Amino acid sequence: MILADTHVLVWLASGDRRLPASGRELLFEEGFAISVVTAWEYADLLARGRLATSATVDWIVEEFSAPIAALPKDCWSLSAKLPPVHRDPVDRMLVAHTLVAGGTLATADKKMRRYPVPLAW
Numbered sequence: 001m002i003l004a005d006t007h008v009l010v011w012l013a014s015g016d017r018r019l020p021a022s023g024r025e026l027l028f029e030e031g032f033a034i035s036v037v038t039a040w041e042y043a044d045l046l047a048r049g050r051l052a053t054s055a056t057v058d059w060i061v062e063e064f065s066a067p068i069a070a071l072p073k074d075c076w077s078l079s080a081k082l083p084p085v086h087r088d089p090v091d092r093m094l095v096a097h098t099l100v101a102g103g104t105l106a107t108a109d110k111k112m113r114r115y116p117v118p119l120a121w
Contacts, residue, residue: 002032002120003069003098005091005107006041009034012064013055023106023121032106033069034061037093072100086111 004012004027011019012027034042039057046056060066071093079089079096086092086109095115098105105112106120113119 001069001101001103002027002030002106003035003094003101003103004032004038004066005094005105005109005112006038006045007108008106009038009042009057009060010051010053013060014053016052018108020121026120027064027106031065033067033103035069035094035097036071037090037097039068041090069097069101071097074100082115085114 008019008023008027010016012024034057042051042060043057045051046054055063057068061068075093075096078100079092082092082095086095091109091112095105095112095117097103098117104118104120107113
């Protein structure tokens with residue numbers, strides 16, 4: 001399972017060219033899911049007017065056939081044990097979710113890429 005970081009959802013929703021063509025192809029060929037923590041962060045940013053798109057999480061789910069992935073209970077304890085690479089609790093929870101699910105993370109965030117997590121690109 002590929003879990004998409006928040007900025008990846010923004011890039012998809014807005015057609016932003018910062019999403020690498022190879023990454024876009026992988027997301028569509030393999031399919032991807034949206035962690036519930038990423039869905040929450042995206043919805044919160046959208047509600048506060050912090051995104052360059054008006055696309056809702058529901059629209060992304062429908063448009064890209066990307067289900068919302070529930071957070072396994074083991075994520076809470078694992079996120080607290082991750083190395084102190086990133087101070088953002090949502091990002092740490094997304095890394096934990098990816099690891100617990102045995103998945104792959106789609107992100108361009110350089111700090112998140114320092115975690116011991118498989119990366120989509």
